[in-house]
Amino acid sequence: MRLGILDIGSNTVHLLAADARPGGRPLATTSDRTVVRLMRYLTPDGAISEEGVQALVAAVTRARMIAETERVDTLLATATSAVREALNGDDVIARIEAALGQPLQVLSGEQEAELTFLAVRRWFGWDAGRILLMDIGGGSFEFAAGADEVPEVAASVPLGAGRMTVQFMPSDPPGEDAAAQLRAHAEAVLAPVAERIMALPRPDHVIGSSKAIRSLANLAGREVTGLGFDRTVLSRSSLGSWIPRLARIPASARQELPGITADRALQIVAAAVSLHTAMTMLKIDELEVSPWALREGVLLRYTEQLSWSGQAR
Numbered sequence: 001m002r003l004g005i006l007d008i009g010s011n012t013v014h015l016l017a018a019d020a021r022p023g024g025r026p027l028a029t030t031s032d033r034t035v036v037r038l039m040r041y042l043t044p045d046g047a048i049s050e051e052g053v054q055a056l057v058a059a060v061t062r063a064r065m066i067a068e069t070e071r072v073d074t075l076l077a078t079a080t081s082a083v084r085e086a087l088n089g090d091d092v093i094a095r096i097e098a099a100l101g102q103p104l105q106v107l108s109g110e111q112e113a114e115l116t117f118l119a120v121r122r123w124f125g126w127d128a129g130r131i132l133l134m135d136i137g138g139g140s141f142e143f144a145a146g147a148d149e150v151p152e153v154a155a156s157v158p159l160g161a162g163r164m165t166v167q168f169m170p171s172d173p174p175g176e177d178a179a180a181q182l183r184a185h186a187e188a189v190l191a192p193v194a195e196r197i198m199a200l201p202r203p204d205h206v207i208g209s210s211k212a213i214r215s216l217a218n219l220a221g222r223e224v225t226g227l228g229f230d231r232t233v234l235s236r237s238s239l240g241s242w243i244p245r246l247a248r249i250p251a252s253a254r255q256e257l258p259g260i261t262a263d264r265a266l267q268i269v270a271a272a273v274s275l276h277t278a279m280t281m282l283k284i285d286e287l288e289v290s291p292w293a294l295r296e297g298v299l300l301r302y303t304e305q306l307s308w309s310g311q312a313r
Contacts, residue, residue, distance in 0.1 A: 001073045002029070002070065002071060002072050002073050003018055003019075003020050003026075003299055003303075004017045004018075004070070004074070004076065005018070005075075005076050005295040005296075005299050006077040007080070007295050008060065008077065008079040008096065009079075009082070009137055009138055010038050010080065010137055010139035010140075010162050011035065011036065011037055011039075011138035011161070011211075011263070011267070012033050012035050012138075012211075013034045013056070013062075013063055014031070014032070014034075014295065015031070015032045015063040017030040017031075017066075017067065017070045017072055018299060020299055022303045022304065023303075026296065026303075029070065030070050034058075034063070036056055037138070037162060037266075038052055038083075038162070039082065039138060039139065039166045040162075040166070041053075042086070043087075045087055046085070046087040047086055047087040048083075048088060053088075053091075053095060056083075056092065056096065057095055060077075064099065064100055076299070076302055077100055077103075077104050077105065078104070078105045078106070078298060079104055079106045079107070080106075080109075080137060081138075081140040081156070081160065082138065082162075083096070084106050084107070084108070084109075085139070089106075108156070109156020110155065110156060112142050113143060113144040113151065113154040113155060113156055114144060114151060115297030115298055115301060116135050116144065116209055116293050116294045116297050117131070117144035117146070117151045118150075119209075119292040119294070119300060120209060124205060124290070129203075129204030129205065130201060130203045130204045130205075131146065131203055131204070131206075132145045132197065132203035132282070132284075133209065133290075134275065134278060134287065135209045135210045136159075136161055136271050136275060138162035138267070139158065139160035140157065140163075141158075141160060141278070143155045143156075143193055143197060145197050153196050153200065155196065157189050157190060157193060159186055159274045161212050161264075161267035161270045162267050164186075164267075164271075164273070164274060165270045168181055168182040169182065169269060169270055172251050173247060173248055173249055173251075173269075175247055178247065179243060179244070179269065182273045183273055183276075183277050190277065194278075194281040197282060198283075206284050207287060207289075208287040208289050208290070209289070209290040209293035209294075212267065212268065212271035212275075213234070213289060214259075214289055215259050215260055215268060215271075216234060216259075216268065216272055216275065217233070217289045219242060219257055219258055219259040220234060220235075220238040220242050221234040221289070222235075222238075234286060234287050235285060235286040236276060236279040236280065236286065237285075239272060239276050239279070242272065243273060246269045246272055251265040251266045252265070254269075
């Protein structure tokens, strides 16, 4: 069957079309992304402005048309923190559903963490042992840890790259003082999550997913061979050495750096500070980057449910 996974996130509306079957590896056929950056459309009271809703509806309408062109059998549409937490979230959801012509599943932060953890576990396999996952989105920062496919800890905190850019780094360039203020805020927000994770046995592999972490790894990481495939590894020391430079240069210069795309240039400093703070608090020296994340987790969970119910026969 051909499935479409529509991820309506804080930064982008991303459609992934893939041929999938229960027990098989999903084969992506189309990936289309529209940059929306919902955080810039938030009003002082926490609502998404009319301009932002219109941008969101336009991106969703485009994705639905592409899904139809790609002959997608089933479209799985999900929304994450920006829509979930907006003051006018119910109205925004209704307008998205009208544009889609179908229901929208609004994921909790814990569900995001669990589904992403499932995707990472499948990618790295059981031999990877205990896994600690970190995933930075536009509005939230997810964590999950455990030895199985269902994590023992799954948590979400409001430290997404877009949200932190709006709150702590509105100037361009933000400067090192803003980075220090964000670090202090992140330490306070992360403390309860860090305590829960540190109470677990040490992970065998620390995994990072999301476009922000992949971008930082492309900038400051290195390629290694292991587990039967090449992978990118990002060390805490290398990431930390880049933060002062990223904070001092404007977004127009940041997007010229290796791995930093124009749509991530504004938010990459906040992502770097939040990630580095988490790695420091959790005593993580380096992390590996996963090519699979939330969308693949949604796809895997759906095909599993079909297999169990017998609908895919």
